[in-house]
Amino acid sequence: MNIEEKLSVLNYKTDPTYAHITVKPDLCEVCPDHFCTFACPASCYKLIDGKLNFKYEDCVECGTCFVACSHGSVNWTNPKGGQGIKYKLG
Amino acid sequence: MSEFDAIVVGAGPAGASAASRMASSGLNVLLVERGDPPGSKNVSGGILWGQELSKLYPDWEKSAPLERFISNKVTGFLTDDSYIGIDFRTKKFEKEKTGYSVLRTKLDGWLAKKAKDAGSTVITGITVDGLAWNDKRVVGIKQGNDIITSDLVVLAEGANPRIAIGEGLRPPIGDHDVAIGIKQVVKLSEQVINERFNLRNGAGMAAEFSLGFLKNGVKAGGFLYTNKDTISAGVVIDIAGLRKDNSTYSFNIMDQFVSHPYIAPYLEGGQLQEYSAHLVCEGGIDYVPKLYGNGYMITGDSAGLSFSNGMVIQGMNYAIASGIAAADTAIRCKNSGSYDLDQIAYYDNLMKDSQAIKDMKNFRGISKVTWSPMVHEFIPKFAESVLNGMFYETGEPKKHLMEIALGSLKETGYDRKKLIIEGFRLMRKM
Amino acid sequence: MVLEIVVMVKQVPDSQEVVIDPVTMNLNRSMTRNVTNRADENALEAALQIKDKVPANITIVSMGPPQAETTMIECLARGADRAVLVSDRAFGGADTYPTGLTVASAISKLDHFDIIIAGEESSDSSTGHVGPGVAEFLGIDQITYCSKIEFSDGRVTAERELEDGTEVVQCPTPVLVTMLLGSNFPRMQTLRRKIDATKKGIEVWNLEKLGLQPEWVGVRGSPTIVRRMQSIKERERAKKPVTLEAIPDMVKELYEKNILKVK
Numbered sequence: 001m002n003i004e005e006k007l008s009v010l011n012y013k014t015d016p017t018y019a020h021i022t023v024k025p026d027l028c029e030v031c032p033d034h035f036c037t038f039a040c041p042a043s044c045y046k047l048i049d050g051k052l053n054f055k056y057e058d059c060v061e062c063g064t065c066f067v068a069c070s071h072g073s074v075n076w077t078n079p080k081g082g083q084g085i086k087y088k089l090g
Numbered sequence: 091m092s093e094f095d096a097i098v099v100g101a102g103p104a105g106a107s108a109a110s111r112m113a114s115s116g117l118n119v120l121l122v123e124r125g126d127p128p129g130s131k132n133v134s135g136g137i138l139w140g141q142e143l144s145k146l147y148p149d150w151e152k153s154a155p156l157e158r159f160i161s162n163k164v165t166g167f168l169t170d171d172s173y174i175g176i177d178f179r180t181k182k183f184e185k186e187k188t189g190y191s192v193l194r195t196k197l198d199g200w201l202a203k204k205a206k207d208a209g210s211t212v213i214t215g216i217t218v219d220g221l222a223w224n225d226k227r228v229v230g231i232k233q234g235n236d237i238i239t240s241d242l243v244v245l246a247e248g249a250n251p252r253i254a255i256g257e258g259l260r261p262p263i264g265d266h267d268v269a270i271g272i273k274q275v276v277k278l279s280e281q282v283i284n285e286r287f288n289l290r291n292g293a294g295m296a297a298e299f300s301l302g303f304l305k306n307g308v309k310a311g312g313f314l315y316t317n318k319d320t321i322s323a324g325v326v327i328d329i330a331g332l333r334k335d336n337s338t339y340s341f342n343i344m345d346q347f348v349s350h351p352y353i354a355p356y357l358e359g360g361q362l363q364e365y366s367a368h369l370v371c372e373g374g375i376d377y378v379p380k381l382y383g384n385g386y387m388i389t390g391d392s393a394g395l396s397f398s399n400g401m402v403i404q405g406m407n408y409a410i411a412s413g414i415a416a417a418d419t420a421i422r423c424k425n426s427g428s429y430d431l432d433q434i435a436y437y438d439n440l441m442k443d444s445q446a447i448k449d450m451k452n453f454r455g456i457s458k459v460t461w462s463p464m465v466h467e468f469i470p471k472f473a474e475s476v477l478n479g480m481f482y483e484t485g486e487p488k489k490h491l492m493e494i495a496l497g498s499l500k501e502t503g504y505d506r507k508k509l510i511i512e513g514f515r516l517m518r519k520m
Numbered sequence: 521m522v523l524e525i526v527v528m529v530k531q532v533p534d535s536q537e538v539v540i541d542p543v544t545m546n547l548n549r550s551m552t553r554n555v556t557n558r559a560d561e562n563a564l565e566a567a568l569q570i571k572d573k574v575p576a577n578i579t580i581v582s583m584g585p586p587q588a589e590t591t592m593i594e595c596l597a598r599g600a601d602r603a604v605l606v607s608d609r610a611f612g613g614a615d616t617y618p619t620g621l622t623v624a625s626a627i628s629k630l631d632h633f634d635i636i637i638a639g640e641e642s643s644d645s646s647t648g649h650v651g652p653g654v655a656e657f658l659g660i661d662q663i664t665y666c667s668k669i670e671f672s673d674g675r676v677t678a679e680r681e682l683e684d685g686t687e688v689v690q691c692p693t694p695v696l697v698t699m700l701l702g703s704n705f706p707r708m709q710t711l712r713r714k715i716d717a718t719k720k721g722i723e724v725w726n727l728e729k730l731g732l733q734p735e736w737v738g739v740r741g742s743p744t745i746v747r748r749m750q751s752i753k754e755r756e757r758a759k760k761p762v763t764l765e766a767i768p769d770m771v772k773e774l775y776e777k778n779i780l781k782v783k
Contacts, residue, residue, distance in 0.1 A: 006362060007365060009364060033336050035332075038337065038338060038339050039332060039340055040340070041270060041340045041344070043339075062369055064329075064367065064369065068333070076252070078124055079217065081124055081708055081709055082125075084131075085130070086126075087133065087194070087366055088363075089195055089196075090133055090134060090196075120715065122711065211715060215714075236710060236711060238715065
């Protein structure tokens with residue numbers, strides 16, 4: 001099973017009006033390591049044609065990227081109440 | 091006049107325990123949880139040891155949603171080709187049940203219900219934005235345009251404490267403070283799990299492995315816990331090693347673990363029910379911030395109260411202990427009519443005498459050992475080589491163990507001086 | 521004058537977690553968590569948007585078991601003013617006919633109403649009957665499947681999404697409107713409102729309060745019964761890689777299997 005298939009079993013209540021994590025594209029563009037792409041367990045950070053692509057919709061709210069990014073590009077907040085990942089087992 | 095005696099942010103083991111204890115002593119308590127229902131943001135990466143919970147609910151073993159009691163512990167190493175493990179089972183574990191596997195949506199739901207039954211106002215599905223301050227004192231919480239006031243705020247936000255960091259109550263998180271936890275829960279029938287792990291009568295297994303098959307300094311531990319009719323399989327990844335390598339995907343380590351030739355058979359045929367990730371506090375006592383201040387206390391994972399020495403992992407139990415201590419402090423404040431800083435400092439005193447802080451002090455720097463190349467590279471390779479030497483029948487005359495060991499030592503190519511230093515450290519710290 | 525708006529809501533099993541009990545052939549609700557029906561959240565938001573502009577009172581009416589209280593509290597925390605849960609063992613097992621009757625009689629017990637707003641349908645049974653049924657029982661006009669509604673000068677103006685365009689309908693109150701799923705972004709609950717709602721609680725009305733006969737409601741009052749329900753097993757996919765080169769062979773295979781026909 002690849003990571004996309006694994007994520008597909010999860011239940012999210014996606015908030016289309018609010019991205020709880022944002023990145024600063026100008027910082028990501030010159031980033032030498034893009035460690036976020038390796039660290040994020042939900043593969044929300046991807047390099048596509050050398051450019052960082054981030055999607056908050058698959059985020060499982062672990063906080064890894066906030067620690068992983070050593071360049072201060074990741075702004076991390078909790079989704080608004082009841083939105084985001086909804087584990088049924090935990 | 092505040093609206094509440096205390097507001098608790100986060101309904102995990104720490105927060106729900108604090109709220110329940112305060113409310114049952116007659117305090118007017120608000121418990122706010124962003125997950126809806128409680129537990130839906132949380133991931134259990136370990137075993138619930140019940141010493142603390144029994145202080146709150148003496149009959150917890152009868153009513154809490156527990157999966158299996160832990161009757162056997164496995165500690166082991168995995169290399170590319172081998173599984174080396176100690177499988178410890180003893181009657182003692184079966185007679186005196188102390189640890190249980192749990193799933194957090196069930197457990198946290200139960201804990202929140204207990205807090206509600208004790209008289210707390212429990213609000214779920216609301217994210218608290220920050221703290222309300224007045225003259226350098228926390229006087230409540232902020233949500234949207236509203237401020238809800240209280241004499242005390244108990245922060246129990248978990249391992250990714252946005253408010254505590256955002257309000258400057260604790261430093262941000264560094265590579266050595268946390269590890270990346272990833273888990274898969276796989277569905278199998280109760281009977282199949284019993285057969286595969288040689289278990290019966292509600293007994294369960296907790297296994298932890300050092301993943302010696304990882305390359306380039308990437309380090310991770312793996313775990314398997316049996317639940318009633320699911321198995322939790324997961325990895326805990328060292329961030330510093332992963333960063334240095336910068337070419338290994340965290341989710342691929344999870345995959346490598348569950349497809350290891352001697353792990354995969356345990357999970358075979360099981361249907362993936364959930365994939366999850368969560369930070370795991372690993373920083374030990376040095377990561378624990380100041381636990382209190384004017385108008386607030388920090389508990390559980392938010393305060394880095396978690397412990398692992400490679401053999402025992404403690405998190406939820408410490409969280410509950412800190413929740414109880416915070417509650418007892420709040421009750422004392424309420425009774426004395428004073429919420430001054432020196433009254434809140436009582437929490438720090440309670441914690442200093444607690445098992446949690448004592449363990450963590452005792453094992454200061456343990457993560458340097460548990461995340462050492464010795465544990466993650468040398469021991470797995472060395473053990474594999476020695477065991478091969480002992481058990482692999484070549485038809486040649488048998489060698490003495492010492493001879494095999496020295497040969498294996500050479501084979502690992504590990505620097506002897508480094509080995510002696512790290513070995514000494516290992517024995518001392520563990 | 522304060523506009524009286526009634527919003528009909530239903531608590532449903534989270535559609536992402538629904539399973540069918542293999543023994544009883546009913547939806548197994550014990551395995552899943554309950555949430556507010558999404559389209560009903562859109563109905564409430566439509567009501568709140570009217571209330572943003574004109575003085576209005578929003579009353580939530582729902583029929584369901586006592587645990588539906590969580591949904592009602594949620595609605596109050598979003599901005600509704602009052603919540604009435606119609607709950608009684610006698611209502612259990614109702615199909616859409618007695619459900620419409622029960623909800624309509626609850627609404628008629630309110631002092632006054634101008635606009636009733638409901639979701640287009642519930643995600644657990646997907647009939648879309650109850651909203652229109654309520655309008656019929658109450659003998660008022662209805663505008664269904666709306667994407668947008670506005671209120672001014674005693675009239676409701678609604679936009680209905682049709683296959684080939686949008687229809688704008690105007691209707692004087694009292695009127696019942698059903699809102700499309702996803703027709704707006706429901707606003708968030710606030711902590712302040714949720715605390716107040718949790719402390720205040722909701723009103724629960726039973727059969728006696730509604731003055732209905734037991735044989736009119738619940739399973740006894742239902743003209744339909746569910747004979748059979750079954751889960752559809754997903755077929756194992758062949759997992760053939762789709763490449764440009766493989767397309768001709770795939771077309772050929774579909775043709776040979778008589779799935780694709782050439783005129």
